[in-house]
Amino acid sequence: MNLALKDIRHGLFRFVLTCFGLGLLMTVVLAMIGIYNGLVADALAVVEAPAADVWVVEAGTKGPFAEASSIPADSRDTVARMPGVAEAGAINYQTIEAPFLDRALRLYIIGYETGRPGGPQIIAEGRGIGTSHFELVADRKTGLVLGDTIRLGRNRFTVVGLVEGAMNSGGDPAVYMTLADAMALQTELAPADQRVQAARGAGAVKSASVAAVIVRVTPGADVDLLTATLRQWKHLAALSQTEQENILLASVVDKARRQIGLFLGILLAVSAVVIALIIYTMTMEKLKQIATLKLIGAPDRTIIGLIVQQSLILGTAGWGIGLVLILLVKDVFPRRVVLEPFNVAVLAGIIVVVCLAASGLGVRAALKVDPATALGG
Amino acid sequence: MAIGDILVDVQAVAKHYGEGETRVDALRQVDLQVRAGEVIALLGPSGSGKTTLLNIIGCILDPSSGRVVLDGDPVFDGKWLRSDLRRLRLDKIGFIFQAHNLLPFLTAAENVSLVLDLAGWAPEKGKERAKELLDYLEVGHRAPVKPALLSGGEAQRVAIARALANRPRIILADEPTAALDSKRAQLVMDLLRKLAAEQEACILTVTHDEKIFDRFDRLIHLRDGRLTDD
Numbered sequence: 054m055n056l057a058l059k060d061i062r063h064g065l066f067r068f069v070l071t072c073f074g075l076g077l078l079m080t081v082v083l084a085m086i087g088i089y090n091g092l093v094a095d096a097l098a099v100v101e102a103p104a105a106d107v108w109v110v111e112a113g114t115k116g117p118f119a120e121a122s123s124i125p126a127d128s129r130d131t132v133a134r135m136p137g138v139a140e141a142g143a144i145n146y147q148t149i150e151a152p153f154l155d156r157a158l159r160l161y162i163i164g165y166e167t168g169r170p171g172g173p174q175i176i177a178e179g180r181g182i183g184t185s186h187f188e189l190v191a192d193r194k195t196g197l198v199l200g201d202t203i204r205l206g207r208n209r210f211t212v213v214g215l216v217e218g219a220m221n222s223g224g225d226p227a228v229y230m231t232l233a234d235a236m237a238l239q240t241e242l243a244p245a246d247q248r249v250q251a252a253r254g255a256g257a258v259k260s261a262s263v264a265a266v267i268v269r270v271t272p273g274a275d276v277d278l279l280t281a282t283l284r285q286w287k288h289l290a291a292l293s294q295t296e297q298e299n300i301l302l303a304s305v306v307d308k309a310r311r312q313i314g315l316f317l318g319i320l321l322a323v324s325a326v327v328i329a330l331i332i333y334t335m336t337m338e339k340l341k342q343i344a345t346l347k348l349i350g351a352p353d354r355t356i357i358g359l360i361v362q363q364s365l366i367l368g369t370a371g372w373g374i375g376l377v378l379i380l381l382v383k384d385v386f387p388r389r390v391v392l393e394p395f396n397v398a399v400l401a402g403i404i405v406v407v408c409l410a411a412s413g414l415g416v417r418a419a420l421k422v423d424p425a426t427a428l429g430g
Numbered sequence: 431m432a433i434g435d436i437l438v439d440v441q442a443v444a445k446h447y448g449e450g451e452t453r454v455d456a457l458r459q460v461d462l463q464v465r466a467g468e469v470i471a472l473l474g475p476s477g478s479g480k481t482t483l484l485n486i487i488g489c490i491l492d493p494s495s496g497r498v499v500l501d502g503d504p505v506f507d508g509k510w511l512r513s514d515l516r517r518l519r520l521d522k523i524g525f526i527f528q529a530h531n532l533l534p535f536l537t538a539a540e541n542v543s544l545v546l547d548l549a550g551w552a553p554e555k556g557k558e559r560a561k562e563l564l565d566y567l568e569v570g571h572r573a574p575v576k577p578a579l580l581s582g583g584e585a586q587r588v589a590i591a592r593a594l595a596n597r598p599r600i601i602l603a604d605e606p607t608a609a610l611d612s613k614r615a616q617l618v619m620d621l622l623r624k625l626a627a628e629q630e631a632c633i634l635t636v637t638h639d640e641k642i643f644d645r646f647d648r649l650i651h652l653r654d655g656r657l658t659d660d
Contacts, residue, residue: 054536054540054547054553056533056535056536056544062535063534063535063576064535341531345527345533346533347516348490348519348525349519349520349525349544349545349548350516350545350548351516351548352513352516352548353513355548423490424490425481425485425490425491427525427531428481428484428485428525
């Protein structure tokens with residue numbers, strides 16, 4: 054006879070309500086894990102998107118994501134001729150805000166050379182950029198759809214393709230355009246005094262510069278040797294893909310990541326206390342029944358089983374409800390919520406440990422109950 | 431074992447709480463023998479030591495000194511572990527409470543069969559025995575009902591069925607008729623007498639209910655921890 058299940062069935066509504074409350078708490082915990090992962094995934098998405106082996110950036114900087122990097126656009130030709138380089142492409146990044154319909158869109162513009170590294174790897178809908186000017190491939194999160202036109206700077210661009218998961222570390226969705234368009238846009242959006250000087254004939258607003266050159270190496274090429282060679286150049290620095298990812302995580306999203314990580318830790322501690330309190334209260338409410346069980350000869354394992362099983366059922370149900378809820382609402386979050394099966398499994402493990410520890414308090418109280426308290430009304 | 435055999439043998443049992451100036455003697459040199467088939471009332475004012483004596487015989491409280499032999503087993507002789515006493519309670523002692531103390535999340539039948547389940551009976555046999563007892567106590571039709579829906583008399587009869595389920599030879603009852611009207615109280619006592627005779631068990635009851643005094647073989651009085659008359 055399973056006393057734990059019988060007791061749950063007896064007070065089913067209350068138990069379900071408790072599980073639901075715990076489930077909501079688990080939803081918040083899973084959401085925080087998802088937001089934490091999403092932050093990292095978003096940050097890395099922009100670095101991983103070009104599938105580069107080496108990033109050539111301005112000397113003395115940590116690349117276009119950690120700080121400003123500006124190198125001559127023709128650096129790409131020089132880099133492309135180096136031994137071990139399979140292909141190279143110049144790339145530009147900038148964040149702008151543009152009006153679209155009745156709202157303002159914040160966009161992360163990625164300018165790349167078509168046919169060279171730096172463009173979108175997978176087009177989810179539509180096609181890639183096929184003309185030299187005024188076409189866009191946008192991330193779905195921009196809200197743009199195929200055929201939409203949007204004014205950026207002085208020109209109107211048409212959305213010809215859609216991609217997914219392309220954004221900067223701040224969560225702004227990306228749009229891809231040709232490098233030429235991106236550089237022109239950069240010039241158009243340059244500070245007003247520079248534009249005034251340009252109108253007076255005081256030379257170009259800005260020399261042709263790009264943020265970085267992306268390099269893909271030939272199979273078997275020595276990336277370390279290539280980066281070491283590039284670093285010897287006076288105005289350039291080179292970072293391997295791994296170095297670029299580490300810089301991004303260490304300098305750009307590190308504080309946000311630690312903040313969310315700390316909050317997640319606090320949330321887990323709160324969850325542990327709440328679970329312990331619920332289980333302890335459930336046990337305390339049953340002390341008279343436990344005393345009766347002890348008096349009629351129930352062994353300790355029956356009483357321990359009653360408490361531990363209920364505790365595990367409560368924790369598992371709360372975890373399950375939390376998982377279902379977060380899967381239902383995760384796409385509503387403005388930023389990506391990324392839940393890996395590993396995270397969900399680890400949380401399940403933590404819940405089991407917390408439930409066992411929490412039931413320890415209840416078990417301790419139950420085992421201390423004097424069976425004599427069942428006597429005498 | 432048969433009718434007339436000594437089932438409870440309490441020899442010079444004393445129990446005190448605290449030491450020095452705070453020492454309270456709950457029982458002082460109590461001697462008591464209860465034989466199979468006997469139904470005994472334990473009487474006395476509040477604080478006289480009735481519950482302490484019942485708890486010692488029920489193996490839930492150790493005596494400070496003295497000897498207790500239950501159905502031939504000398505308990506509290508230093509060789510009994512807590513788990514051994516628990517097993518002894520399960521096999522040899524049945525408890526009937528003032529408030530029936532049925533587990534609210536089990537049906538009447540499950541409350542009875544739980545004891546058999548704990549004693550290691552096969553589930554089917556346990557269910558049969560529970561049904562048989564509930565039918566005998568005329569509450570068989572209430573077998574699938576939870577305690578909250580039973581009347582006071584029905585609940586007490588289910589509690590008696592639970593106490594008798596594993597055929598214990600020693601039945602300890604704490605105010606078993608306190609929650610019943612006088613007619614029901616006398617019916618319950620008659621039933622207990624009948625069961626004691628049939629199962630060759632003894633029944634030791636703490637009670638204040640004068641209406642049922644005539645249903646007992648002996649009335650034992652306790653005052654200040656001593657047996658005053660028998």
